[in-house]
Amino acid sequence: MKKIYNPEKTSWKSILERPTACIDDIEETVLKIFDEVIDGGDEIIKKYTTQFDGVSLDEIKVSIQEIEEGIMEVSDDLKKSIQLAKENIEAFHKAQQTDTVVVETKEGVTCWQQKKPIQKIGLYIPGGTAPLFSTILMLAIPAVIAGCKEIVLCTPPDKEGKLNPAILYTASLCGVTKICKVGGIQAIAGMTFGTETIPQVYKIFGPGNQYVTIAKQLATKFGVAIDMPAGPSELLVMADDTAIPSFVASDLLSQAEHGVDSQVILVSTSKEIIEKVEREIEIQCTVLPRKEIAAAAIRNSKLIYVDSDEKAIALINMYGPEHFIICTANDSFYVENIVNAGSVFIGNYTPESAGDYASGTNHTLPTNGYAKQYSGVNLDSFMKAMTFQKITKEGLLRIGEAIEIMAAAEGLEAHKNAVSLRLQSIKSEA
Ligand SMILES: NC(=O)c1ccc[n+]([C@@H]2O[C@H](COP(=O)([O-])OP(=O)(O)OC[C@H]3O[C@@H](n4cnc5c(N)ncnc54)[C@H](O)[C@@H]3O)[C@@H](O)[C@H]2O)c1
Ligand SMILES: N[C@H](CO)Cc1c[nH]c[nH+]1
Numbered sequence: 001m002k003k004i005y006n007p008e009k010t011s012w013k014s015i016l017e018r019p020t021a022c023i024d025d026i027e028e029t030v031l032k033i034f035d036e037v038i039d040g041g042d043e044i045i046k047k048y049t050t051q052f053d054g055v056s057l058d059e060i061k062v063s064i065q066e067i068e069e070g071i072m073e074v075s076d077d078l079k080k081s082i083q084l085a086k087e088n089i090e091a092f093h094k095a096q097q098t099d100t101v102v103v104e105t106k107e108g109v110t111c112w113q114q115k116k117p118i119q120k121i122g123l124y125i126p127g128g129t130a131p132l133f134s135t136i137l138m139l140a141i142p143a144v145i146a147g148c149k150e151i152v153l154c155t156p157p158d159k160e161g162k163l164n165p166a167i168l169y170t171a172s173l174c175g176v177t178k179i180c181k182v183g184g185i186q187a188i189a190g191m192t193f194g195t196e197t198i199p200q201v202y203k204i205f206g207p208g209n210q211y212v213t214i215a216k217q218l219a220t221k222f223g224v225a226i227d228m229p230a231g232p233s234e235l236l237v238m239a240d241d242t243a244i245p246s247f248v249a250s251d252l253l254s255q256a257e258h259g260v261d262s263q264v265i266l267v268s269t270s271k272e273i274i275e276k277v278e279r280e281i282e283i284q285c286t287v288l289p290r291k292e293i294a295a296a297a298i299r300n301s302k303l304i305y306v307d308s309d310e311k312a313i314a315l316i317n318m319y320g321p322e323h324f325i326i327c328t329a330n331d332s333f334y335v336e337n338i339v340n341a342g343s344v345f346i347g348n349y350t351p352e353s354a355g356d357y358a359s360g361t362n363h364t365l366p367t368n369g370y371a372k373q374y375s376g377v378n379l380d381s382f383m384k385a386m387t388f389q390k391i392t393k394e395g396l397l398r399i400g401e402a403i404e405i406m407a408a409a410e411g412l413e414a415h416k417n418a419v420s421l422r423l424q425s426i427k428s429e430a
């Protein structure tokens with residue numbers, strides 16, 4: 001891990017650099033695959049699945065038999081754990097439902113706003129190096145609460161062309177019926193343009209590696225909406241000398257093991273804590289099954305010493321981490337002053353893994369600094385806020401003249417007429 005003991009001597013830009021590839025590096029490949037999928041549909045999806053996932057698929061859609069067999073393979077312990085997580089995620093996302101907002105802005109002029117579900121959505125579930133069935137909970141649960149009608153799920157197959165049983169169990173538990181064995185850029189192309197098997201959707205959700213994330217971003221040029229750029233995982237821990245080094249190291253490694261392009265950062269006001277955490281990372285990393293991946297991500301990562309909380313928070317807000325853990329005595333300072341982070345974890349006993357799986361919050365979060373302008377997935381992500389209005393004759397008499405004057409000032413005579421004709425009619429009745 002790169003050690004930075006004096007941020008004043010290093011440019012903040014270089015401190016905050018991320019290892020993710022930039023859009024230009026991948027754009028050409030994505031647009032080529034998009035073009036081919038538009039013309040060739042399922043055949044092209046299968047061709048790229050062979051190229052990138054190393055498997056030749058007979059069928060893209062998972063059959064009912066495959067789902068039933070998968071469900072039987074999942075242990076009771078895992079089923080119970082998934083159900084506990086589901087309860088918490090459901091409770092937290094149900095509580096995000098809002099009532100219709102109704103306002104009579106002037107007597108006779110009633111405006112209201114009501115949320116309506118997005119009818120057709122696509123869920124991308126990462127599966128390149130680990131089958132992230134927990135992401136199904138994070139996406140399908142709010143989608144069902146919102147009332148989305150058509151939910152398609154895409155996730156990469158393994159080398160035998162199969163999906164992990166826990167993916168099949170969780171999808172079926174959450175009410176997803178159409179599951180496609182396709183990942184990467186080709187999955188995003190399928191859901192953006194539609195193929196014989198994969199339905200075209202209005203909005204694509206879900207995290208993924210750089211290929212998936214950049215494909216999602218480019219897909220928006222073709223009319224589909226996306227939740228946000230949710231790419232390689234990140235964690236920033238702020239620790240003072242009340243932090244527990246082994247806990248901090250375990251949190252940093254938890255996000256480092258996601259992928260070689262993940263990045264984890266420790267910011268601390270204690271040089272001693274930095275040294276201890278660094279040693280703990282070395283010890284804990286060696287026994288991890290994914291130690292090569294974690295070690296590669298750790299090489300992208302940084303240990304930063306700062307001499308004040310004010311400097312620390314300025315740096316953290318400039319970085320905008322996906323996950324932010326606060327392990328300091330004065331945690332309220334950071335809670336009050338953090339403005340750019342996807343999800344915040346407070347105290348020595350709030351591991352980031354809790355939010356990844358089971359506390360109730362959503363783990364699909366903005367990365368790469370996008371926490372500055374995007375929220376993580378939440379119930380509203382699956383809905384549109386539609387507005388309605390109803391105006392009585394009396395109401396139009398109250399606001400009509402203002403509309404006429406404004407329309408005339410914009411030089412839009414037809415707009416003015418739409419009011420004037422009605423006002424004349426009302427006045428002639430009186
Ligand atoms: N931000 C979030 O909310 C969040 C949540 C969970 C996971 N993640 C991230 O999701 C990612 C999951 O990555 P993953 O790779 O395990 O699974 P993935 O499903 O995102 O990607 C796998 C796919 O990438 C494609 N691919 C691989 N190499 C390619 C190449 N050279 N060219 C074109 N396509 C290629 C393949 O088609 C493969 O199916 C990790 O980076 C993890 O950190 C982020
Ligand atoms: N930490 C990931 C989001 O960056 C989510 C996840 C799923 N499974 C384990 N972790």
Ligand SMILES: [Zn+2]
Binds near residue numbers: 233254255258356
């Ligand atoms: Zn994780």
